[in-house]
Amino acid sequence: MDPIPFYVTGLEASAQSTLLSALDDLPLRNVSDAARAVAEPGKPAIAVVGLNGDPETAFRSISGLAAGGVRVAVVGESKDPDLILRAMRSGAREYVVAGEAERLEVAVRALVRPTQTGATSSVTAFFPAKGGMGATTIAANAAAAVAASGARACLVDLELQLGDAMSLLDLQSTYTVSDVLANLRRLDRDLLDSSVARHRAGMSVLAQGDRLDEADKIDAPAITQLVGFLRQHYGSVLLDGLHGFDERSLAALDASDRVVVIVTQEVPAVRNAQRTVEIFRKLGYDDAKLLLVVNRYQARSNVTREVIADTVGLPVTATVANDFALLAKAVGRGATLAEVGPRAPITRDVKAVAALLGPDGPKPDARTPWWRRLTGGARGTR
Numbered sequence: 001m002d003p004i005p006f007y008v009t010g011l012e013a014s015a016q017s018t019l020l021s022a023l024d025d026l027p028l029r030n031v032s033d034a035a036r037a038v039a040e041p042g043k044p045a046i047a048v049v050g051l052n053g054d055p056e057t058a059f060r061s062i063s064g065l066a067a068g069g070v071r072v073a074v075v076g077e078s079k080d081p082d083l084i085l086r087a088m089r090s091g092a093r094e095y096v097v098a099g100e101a102e103r104l105e106v107a108v109r110a111l112v113r114p115t116q117t118g119a120t121s122s123v124t125a126f127f128p129a130k131g132g133m134g135a136t137t138i139a140a141n142a143a144a145a146v147a148a149s150g151a152r153a154c155l156v157d158l159e160l161q162l163g164d165a166m167s168l169l170d171l172q173s174t175y176t177v178s179d180v181l182a183n184l185r186r187l188d189r190d191l192l193d194s195s196v197a198r199h200r201a202g203m204s205v206l207a208q209g210d211r212l213d214e215a216d217k218i219d220a221p222a223i224t225q226l227v228g229f230l231r232q233h234y235g236s237v238l239l240d241g242l243h244g245f246d247e248r249s250l251a252a253l254d255a256s257d258r259v260v261v262i263v264t265q266e267v268p269a270v271r272n273a274q275r276t277v278e279i280f281r282k283l284g285y286d287d288a289k290l291l292l293v294v295n296r297y298q299a300r301s302n303v304t305r306e307v308i309a310d311t312v313g314l315p316v317t318a319t320v321a322n323d324f325a326l327l328a329k330a331v332g333r334g335a336t337l338a339e340v341g342p343r344a345p346i347t348r349d350v351k352a353v354a355a356l357l358g359p360d361g362p363k364p365d366a367r368t369p370w371w372r373r374l375t376g377g378a379r380g381t382r
Contacts, residue, residue, distance in 0.1 A: 002027070003027050003028060003029035004026075004027055004028050004029060004044050004045060004046055004112065005028075005029055005031045005036060005045040005046070006023075006028035006029060006030050006031065006045075006046050006047070006048075007030075007031050007032075007033070007034060007036070007045070007046070007047040007048070007065070007070070008020075008030070008047070008048045009034070009047070009048070009049055009050065009058075009061065010049050010050025010051060010052050010053065010058055010075070011048065011050040011052070011075060012050075012052070012098075015050075015075075015098070015099075015101065015104075018101050019048065019101070019104055019105060019108070022101070022105045023105065023108060023109070026109070026112055028046070028112075034047070034061055034064060034065060044069075044071065044112075045068075045069065045070045045071070046070065046071050046072075046073075046108065046111050046112060047065050047070045047071070047072045047073070048072075048073045048074075048075060048104070048108065049061055049062050049065070049072060049073070049074050049075070049092075050074075050075040050076075050098070051074065051075065051076045051077065051083065051087075052077070052098075055083075058074075059086060059087070059090050062074060062087060062090040062091055062092055063090045063091055065091070066090065066091020066092065067091065071093050071111040072091060072092045072093060072094075073092065073093065073094035073095075073096060073104065073107045073108055073111060074087040074092040074094065074095050074096070075095075075096050075097070075098050075104060076095060076096075076097060076098065077097070077098050078097060079097050083095075084221075093111060093224070094107035094108075094110065094111065094221055094224065094225075095221050096221070102185065105185070106184045106185065106225055107221070107225065109184075110224065110225045110228040110229065121231045121232075121234060121235050121236065121237065122235070122236050122237070122257050122258070122357055122358055123227055123230075123231055123236075123237045123238075123239065123255060123256045123257050124142075124236070124237070124238050124239065124256060124257065124258050124259070124260060124357045125239040125242055125252055125253050125256040125258075125259045125260070126138060126139040126142075126238065126239065126240050126242065126259075126260045126262060127242050127253070127259050127260065127261050127262065127276065128242075128243070128261075128262045128263075129261060129262060129263045129264075129269045129270070129272040129273035129276055130268060130269050130272045131243070133262040133263065133264055133269060133295055134262065134264075134295045134296065134320075135240060135260075135262045135295075136157075136164045136165055136168055136240050136241070137168065137295075137327065138260070138262060138293065138295060138320060138350060138353065139155060139165070139238050139239075139240040139260075140155055140165055140168055140169060140205075140240070140336070141336050141337045141338070141347075141350040141354075142238060142350055142353050142354040142357065143155040143203040143205075143236070143238045143354075144199070144201040144202065144203055144336040144337075144338060145338065145350060145351045145353075145354035145355075146203065146235075146236045146238070146354050146357065147201060147202030147203040148201065148202060148338065149354070151234075151235035151236050152204075152233070152234045152235045152236070153202070153203040153204070153234060153235065153236045153237075153238065154196070154203065154204040154205070154206060154230055154233075154234040154236070154237050154238070155203055155204070155205045155206070155238050155240060156177070156205075156206045156207075156226075156227075156230065156237060156238065156239050156240065156241075157205070157206070157207035157208070157240050157241045158177075158223070158239055158240065158241040158242055158248065158249070158252055159240070159241030159242075159243070160177065160208040160212075160215035160218060160241070160248075161208075161212060161215055163207045163208065163240075163241050164241075165205055165207055165240055165241070166197070166205065166207050166209065168331060168334075169199050169205060169334050169336075170333070170334020171197045171199060171205055171334070172197070173196065173197035173205070173206075173207070173209060174209070175195040175196055175197070175206075176206075176207065176208050176209050176211045176214070177206060177207065177208045177218060177226065178208065178211060178214040178215070178217065178218060179195070180192075180195075180196075180206065180226060180229070180230075181218065181222050181225065181226055184225065184229050187229075189233050192233055199336070201335075201336045201338065201339065204234070206230075218248070219247070219248065220247040220248050220250065220251035221251070223248050223251040223252050223255070224251045224254075224255055227239070227251075227252060227255040227256075228255065236357060236358070238357070239252050239256060245279060250283075253280075253283075253285075254283075256289075257289070258289050258290070258291055258356075258357065259280065259285070259289060259290050259291070260291045260293050260353070260357075261273055261276060261277065261290060261291065261292050261293065261312075261314070262293055262295055263292065263293070263294055263295070263308065263312070264294065264295050264296050265294065265296070265297065265298060265301040265303040265308070266303070267303065270303060270307070270308055270311050270312065271311070273292070273308075273311075273312045274311050274312045274313065277290065277292075277312055277313055277314055278313075287314060290314055291317040291318070291353075291356060292308070292309070292312060292314045292315065292316050292317050293316075293317055293318045293319070293320060293353060294308060294316055294318075294319045294320070295319075295320045296320070296321075296322040297319035297320060297321055297322060297349075298322050305319065317353075317356065318349065318352055318353050318356070319349060320346060320349040320350055320353065321344075321345040321346040321348075321349050322346075323341075323344060323345065323346040326340060326341045326344050326346060326347075327346070329341075337350060338351075
């Protein structure tokens with residue numbers, strides 16, 4: 001591939017030298033000024049901007065670079081929430097604290113990787129309109145269906161405090177989300193496969209488990225790095241455990257190619273789905289990125305598909321049948337729906353959802369990060 005323009009400014013000389021040495025295996029072409037770093041249409045460019053000395057000038061530089069399509073990583077003196085938010089609003093995709101050489105290297109590699117592999121994988125976030133929508137059940141069984149189709153699939157539980165995915169599938173693992181983040185430089189595909197839990201249905205499952213003391217250290221940039229890393233090793237990455245619009249959830253949503261909004265035929269759930277979609281549009285997500293799925297669907301309900309679509313403002317992409325008995329049987333065995341009821345309507349419906357999640361689906365606007373979308377008020381098409 002052609003060398004990627006790489007612009008570094010505002011770093012100490014020793015830090016810059018260390019970074020360049022660590023990245024000498026990548027196809028990067030150092031450029032000396034911001035004007036040369038602007039990306040050509042359809043081609044990448046990367047920049048690292050330090051906030052040393054004159055932050056105001058640095059922020060103007062970040063905004064200009066991001067507007068030109070450059071993927072920017074920012075290096076700040078401290079993990080200051082105001083600095084991080086301002087950097088991301090300016091268009092930065094990564095924020096690293098000065099002195100964290102390995103973290104900066106990982107951040108730059110995460111910006112480079114999508115240009116090396118092409119669109120050969122997909123990332124899907126499952127977002128319930130409210131609690132108890134069955135999002136984990138759909139995500140886990142969709143992951144199993146993707147794996148059954150022959151693709152490499154990884155289910156990631158991003159509810160880092162008390163996630164349900166491992167319990168649902170009756171899995172145990174001592175290798176956690178924080179372990180993957182700590183070993184991004186050392187993990188190749190074979191080591192990743194041998195470390196991450198794997199269900200007999202064929203999909204890998206990654207969660208934080210009982211290591212709750214480390215969960216608070218996993219911030220939004222870490223989630224972005226995690227998703228970018230997993231995208232390189234799996235054909236399909238499915239993100240579960242997202243609730244609300246905290247920074248970690250927003251980072252996961254922004255890194256996803258599509259978002260499956262899970263709703264049931266309850267009035268509060270439909271109203272919440274409506275509010276959720278409105279927020280997604282304010283974040284700048286095109287409607288093509290959003291898939292509305294009705295779980296526990298009952299054809300005789302007064303809250304019909306048409307009512308849901310009209311209220312939420314999105315067409316219903318798919319429905320999943322209501323089958324509590326089969327689901328309880330699967331959960332009791334730590335099994336997937338396909339294992340206990342391969343011909344059941346609920347199994348067929350989840351398989352249909354999984355078929356929508358391939359790498360050829362809609363992609364997010366990579367040039368506008370979620371930090372800026374949240375305040376920019378951009379709207380998707382209707």
